[in-house]
Amino acid sequence: MKLSVLVNEGPYQHQASDSAYQFTKAALEKGLEIFRVFFYHDGVNNGTRFTVPPQDDRNVVNRWSELSKQYNLDLVVCIAAAQRRGILDANEAKRQGKEASNLADGFRISGLGQLIEAGIQAERLVVFGD
């Protein structure tokens, strides 16, 4: 079974982001293929490496980065949604004249076509949102 995942809510604010992570991790551990995880709406905030949660709490961003590294998981942040919310990779930061970039390890920024492709390629697209 090949799956894609859509994450529509930000970390800490909303359970959807945790549920998406737990689901993705469980699916990978079961040997299912995850074609792509796409982050949209406030979900793009799962991809900022400037996140600093309290030490006794989970680190939602790092968890995604580690999962990506372990399983070679494709984590894609929507460029339009990201730019509205101040999430930039190094190239975009340079292009927009911003002093820093904040995209976390394992994530990449791309367009909405990647979400449509995720829907086409996977047998199921699982949406986590409000």
Added chain:
Amino acid sequence: MSEGVTKKFMYLNRKAPYGTIYALESLEVVLIGAAFEQEVNLVFIDDGVYQLKKNQNTGVNSGIGVKDFSKTYRALEDYDINNLYVDQESMNARGLTEEDFIVPVQVLAAAQLRELMQQQDVILSF
């Protein structure tokens, strides 16, 4: 990439047009989905039916100071997007009729909507 594959995509719009960004960003996905030549089915349900309300007034001088994007729904037919469905119960509960909408729609009862959902390959819920 994905050439030649056509799937049935349903976009389920559940939220009011303003107050949150879901409706506006959903519309951006719909347009990209059409550009990828996938079948597009748009459903408006719950407060999502307000997205199609005529005469939205959101400007700085008389409204809430955000962009009125309702005219984009009228441009959908230029993208060959003609399957617009409104949930009857949601429409009735909010005192709306088909004449209140900015574009022509098909009004569906819950059972018909359920049937349409079952035919879909991908359902994106916003």
